[in-house]
Amino acid sequence: KCLSSVSHILGAHKTGDVVTVKGWIKSLRNQKEHIFVDLSDGSTDRKLQICVPKHSGRNLTTGASIIVSGPLSLSPKGQLELSANNIEVCGKCVVTEGYPFAPRKQYTPEYIRQYLHFRPRTNKFSALLRVRNAATLAIYNHFDSEGFVNVHTPILTSNDCEGAGEVFRVLPESANLVKSMMKEGQSEDEVYFNRKAFLTVSGQLHLEAAAHGLSKVYTFGPTFRAENSRSRLHLSEFYMVEAEVAFVDKLEDVTGCVETLIKKVTTEVVDKSGEDVERCQDVKLGCTWVDKKFPVVAYKEAVDILDKNRDKFKEKVHPREGLGKEHELFLVEYCGNVPVFVVEWPKEMKPFYMRESEAGLVSAFDLLGPNVGEIVGGSLRENDYDKLRKKIPEENSHLEWYLELRKFGSVPTGGFGLGFERYLQSLLGIGNIKDAIPFPRWPHNCSL
Ligand code: 4AD
Ligand code: MG
Numbered sequence: 001k002c003l004s005s006v007s008h009i010l011g012a013h014k015t016g017d018v019v020t021v022k023g024w025i026k027s028l029r030n031q032k033e034h035i036f037v038d039l040s041d042g043s044t045d046r047k048l049q050i051c052v053p054k055h056s057g058r059n060l061t062t063g064a065s066i067i068v069s070g071p072l073s074l075s076p077k078g079q080l081e082l083s084a085n086n087i088e089v090c091g092k093c094v095v096t097e098g099y100p101f102a103p104r105k106q107y108t109p110e111y112i113r114q115y116l117h118f119r120p121r122t123n124k125f126s127a128l129l130r131v132r133n134a135a136t137l138a139i140y141n142h143f144d145s146e147g148f149v150n151v152h153t154p155i156l157t158s159n160d161c162e163g164a165g166e167v168f169r170v171l172p173e174s175a176n177l178v179k180s181m182m183k184e185g186q187s188e189d190e191v192y193f194n195r196k197a198f199l200t201v202s203g204q205l206h207l208e209a210a211a212h213g214l215s216k217v218y219t220f221g222p223t224f225r226a227e228n229s230r231s232r233l234h235l236s237e238f239y240m241v242e243a244e245v246a247f248v249d250k251l252e253d254v255t256g257c258v259e260t261l262i263k264k265v266t267t268e269v270v271d272k273s274g275e276d277v278e279r280c281q282d283v284k285l286g287c288t289w290v291d292k293k294f295p296v297v298a299y300k301e302a303v304d305i306l307d308k309n310r311d312k313f314k315e316k317v318h319p320r321e322g323l324g325k326e327h328e329l330f331l332v333e334y335c336g337n338v339p340v341f342v343v344e345w346p347k348e349m350k351p352f353y354m355r356e357s358e359a360g361l362v363s364a365f366d367l368l369g370p371n372v373g374e375i376v377g378g379s380l381r382e383n384d385y386d387k388l389r390k391k392i393p394e395e396n397s398h399l400e401w402y403l404e405l406r407k408f409g410s411v412p413t414g415g416f417g418l419g420f421e422r423y424l425q426s427l428l429g430i431g432n433i434k435d436a437i438p439f440p441r442w443p444h445n446c447s448l
Helices: 006-012 109-113 121-146 175-181 203-216 253-271 274-280 300-310 325-335 385-391 400-404 421-428
Strands: 002-004 020-032 032-042 048-053 063-073 080-083 086-091 167-170 197-198 216-224 238-247 297-298 340-346 359-367 372-382 413-419
Touching: 002 006, 006 080, 006 238, 020 400, 032 063, 048 063, 048 274, 080 086, 080 400, 109 121, 109 203, 121 238, 121 253, 121 372, 121 421, 197 274, 203 238, 203 400, 238 253, 238 421, 253 274, 253 340, 253 359, 253 372, 253 413, 253 421, 274 421, 300 325, 325 359, 325 372, 340 400, 359 413, 359 421, 372 421, 413 421
Parallel strands: 002 020, 048 080, 297 340
Antiparallel strands: 020 032, 020 063, 032 048, 063 080, 063 086, 167 197, 216 238, 238 413, 340 359, 359 372, 372 413
16 A cells, blocks of 8 residues: 555556545535545645445544545546545544535635635645745746855844835843843843844845855845735735846846746746646736736836826826836736836935936836736846945944945846745736735734
């Protein structure tokens, strides 16, 4: 008897093989002499049909976890089916005692979100988690094949990379520890690291240091933002894919990296996980754009387009205040529902580290995608020591180390950060970002 997964059984086994499989009962059908069970173990969206003799299946209920063994045969419909000759209930599930999901019933994402701890066993969300996994692997594979080195940038940091004041502060909980470490004149929130520490909003600055020794680097990990936003596009904790490339002095080189990454990852996910993609999307957007060139629009040009269409918006565009969500989404539609790069932004709208191109503008871009708007932000970095020194703001005044990168063997670098959940949201037509991450955190919600 070989222990196997449902995915492996349905994909690689044949009639006559004797297997053992473990999983959860998705639904049951009682017939005259047999009970038919649809079993899932999360390895695939498909279910394995199990035929159980009535006398050995009396204690089976929907939702229960079981271990079953027996030979495989073909059902009258031609599907591979397991005839149980041994079945063991691992954990019972009494549906009437408050389990929130009934078999074969459809639920809204909002309903399912109330039960984050049960959500991974729903068909739709388990498919999302497999797609997330496939996209994660595709991202690592892509960077590896392009010669990038993965660098683990720190979660605890003393910088606020984006300078937007959206950092979470980190403090030791133990009053005893604080007391024992306290030095003369120190405030409590500086005790542990001798300065204030935060959860990272971006690994970029550390990635730039790494790029100065390894040329092409990337990181993929959690980032944190203390924003008071409960929108369908914001999380307090989200995953970001960030890359930094040295010896780059054209913005096209960075946007090119982003375009290749997105197209390659999307193609791989759709090819390898098509069934799961079908299952977990909220709205079927398709991604016909994988074969198209992503358009590039200058910020100024984007403002002109929006201004000409001002009657279509609730808020007209204010060129000095950036783009609203409705404006971003309009631009994507205007460009044929293809992700679009908006480049060359007014410098006052962007963080200190970006390189100035011409008077008042920085070599920066946002990539706007269908259903979401901004998915990626990136730029060339200021690598002139004197210019950068003048631009470092007060809250990042201790960034001498970052400045020093420009003193010794400095090279021009450029890079970007892709919001992983926003990317999934755009690819899968997911309405709310909270449905693109296993355990979402947002204001007033961190209990599970
Ligand atoms: O545009 P952002 O702030 O760029 C940076 O952090 C750069 N330092 C990245 C770099 O160049 N290495 O954030 C990057 C992306 C955004 O485009 C968006 O997709 C996502 O991160 N993002 C969020 N996703 C979910 N919830 C939030 N609160 C997010 N804030 C940003
Ligand atoms: Mg941004």
